[in-house]
Amino acid sequence: MAAEIDGEFVVFVLGLRVHKLWKIHKWLPIPFAMNRMLAELEDDPGSGFLGYQSQLGIRNHVYIQYWDSFEKLREYAWDPGREHYPAIGDFQQTVGASDDVGIWHETYLIDDQQYEAVYLNMHSHGLGAAGDLTPAEGRRKSAAGRLGETSGDDVPMDDDGTLTSPEEYDSL
Missing domain, CATH: 3.30.70.100 (Alpha-Beta Plaits)
Incomplete structure (x- = not known):
């Protein structure tokens, strides 16, 4: 989230x-x-x-x-x-x-969109408790995506959580 x-x-x-x-x-x-x-x-x-x-x-x-x-x-x-x-x-x-x-x-x-926060296996905490929690998918999938720097496809991980190889990551 x-x-x-x-x-x-x-x-x-x-x-x-x-x-x-x-x-x-x-x-x-x-x-x-x-x-x-x-x-x-x-x-x-x-x-x-x-x-x-x-x-x-x-x-x-x-x-x-x-x-x-x-x-x-x-x-x-x-x-x-x-x-x-x-x-x-x-x-x-x-x-x-x-x-x-x-x-x-x-x-x-x-400033608006100048922060990022992600929570895995956590109860409502920090910014997630103060604001809203949304699924970490799409642009929210990566830290850079949550900061608006990328579309969120810059993590070495498939949607199912499987880590990809560093070579695949470098090509993103």
């Missing part, structure tokens, strides 16, 4: 890094606040939030979020009536410039 999202979208990657595990009172409120934010966003189809994935570890938590626009992401972040606004204020008051825990984010603006 291949992921499809119509138009431009945003990939917002954020996380926290616990530097001092024993200062649980400093870092534990952050994942709880994040859970409240995610629940709030999932309950609001007009927010522009398309979905997320999380990877939680002992020291590092990473969240990958998908948004339909940067404007919607920014609007959410600075809305005093939403969960993020007071949470960032609480973080500044409780953690501030200490080195007990760090937070970070990266924002990527993705």
